[in-house]
Amino acid sequence: MSTADMKLVVVGAAGRMGQTLIRTIHAMPGVTLSAAVERSGSAFIGRDAGEIAGLGPTGILVTDDPLRAFVEAEGVLDFTAPAASVEFSGLAAQARIVHVIGTTGCSPADEARFDAAARHARVVKSGNMSLGVNLLGVLVQQAARALPAAGWDLEILEMHHRHKVDAPSGTALLLGEAAARGRGIDLESQSVRVRDGHTGPRPEGTIGFATLRGGSVIGEHSVILAGEGESVTLSHSATDRSIFARGAVTAALWARSQKPGSYSMLDVLGLTA
Numbered sequence: 001m002s003t004a005d006m007k008l009v010v011v012g013a014a015g016r017m018g019q020t021l022i023r024t025i026h027a028m029p030g031v032t033l034s035a036a037v038e039r040s041g042s043a044f045i046g047r048d049a050g051e052i053a054g055l056g057p058t059g060i061l062v063t064d065d066p067l068r069a070f071v072e073a074e075g076v077l078d079f080t081a082p083a084a085s086v087e088f089s090g091l092a093a094q095a096r097i098v099h100v101i102g103t104t105g106c107s108p109a110d111e112a113r114f115d116a117a118a119r120h121a122r123v124v125k126s127g128n129m130s131l132g133v134n135l136l137g138v139l140v141q142q143a144a145r146a147l148p149a150a151g152w153d154l155e156i157l158e159m160h161h162r163h164k165v166d167a168p169s170g171t172a173l174l175l176g177e178a179a180a181r182g183r184g185i186d187l188e189s190q191s192v193r194v195r196d197g198h199t200g201p202r203p204e205g206t207i208g209f210a211t212l213r214g215g216s217v218i219g220e221h222s223v224i225l226a227g228e229g230e231s232v233t234l235s236h237s238a239t240d241r242s243i244f245a246r247g248a249v250t251a252a253l254w255a256r257s258q259k260p261g262s263y264s265m266l267d268v269l270g271l272t273a
């Protein structure tokens, strides 16, 4: 560890992403784990974060005091749950640090709280922190612009593991937003989230979502543009959660030198149009 290393807190440290983040921080240059947080009453409080993540002892014991952890750090990596991320955003703003938010399933009210926190914190939020998915979003935007809505129906299909609690996935919504930007339409009013029973024919120009859940699938996403007699499919497969963790650490290092504000992975990766 060098004294210039960015000190990072992992919240939700014992979760699937929390453990992956701890291993990734250990493996990447320029960053060091300064604290690991779980909720009060969690069976992981007081345990060594490195041991939970399969690294062996690191001397960092899991705490339930996030504010104390944040004031002694430069950034927090947060893949938890919407209510938790809202709470952490207020604390990150108080501590004036970087808050990287990977949590999905957040409501518009939650997003407003993140925006408020971004007056003091540097907030990077994305439904998917991987390079591949963010590149896919750029390609989807181009395809949706190039292929006219009259004649080219756009559907987004995703599959995740059986433990996932929100749908459509944050990635599916990110890809839907990219498609909507390409078509110059509003996703909220033009999306079809569920189909069941006698639905009638497909309304032209809408963006459809379909969700599969099962097993240990890390993340599969396809954007299908279906035309008359031909279709184009753009897709991404995640085979290792470290792609999200590397993206989150890269985001924290990038945000370290930015002004307070709300940023996306497109800003971090330089993929903005």
Ligand SMILES: NC(=O)C1=CN([C@@H]2O[C@H](COP(=O)(O)OP(=O)(O)OC[C@H]3O[C@@H](n4cnc5c(N)ncnc54)[C@H](OP(=O)(O)O)[C@@H]3O)[C@@H](O)[C@H]2O)C=CC1
Binding pocket: 011, 012, 013, 014, 015, 016, 017, 018, 037, 038, 039, 040, 042, 079, 080, 081, 083, 084, 101, 102, 103, 104, 105, 126, 127, 128, 129, 130, 170, 244
């Ligand atoms: N943007 C991206 O690139 C990615 C986003 N995600 C998203 O990240 C989130 C987490 O996913 P995953 O790791 O699979 O989920 P897990 O359920 O495995 O982990 C979440 C962790 O957060 C903890 N947690 C919840 N509330 C609090 C709190 N108030 N204080 C401290 N810890 C808390 C949970 O503890 P407890 O079990 O006690 O509730 C758990 O340990 C999801 O929203 C998922 O969609 C996942 C992968 C990539």
Ligand SMILES: O=C(O)C1=N[C@H](C(=O)O)C[C@H](O)C1
Binding pocket: 104, 127, 128, 160, 164, 168, 169, 170, 171, 172, 218, 219, 220, 238
């Ligand atoms: O819950 C997950 O596991 C994942 N969540 C994110 C999402 O909702 O898209 C990103 C990734 O696909 C894994």
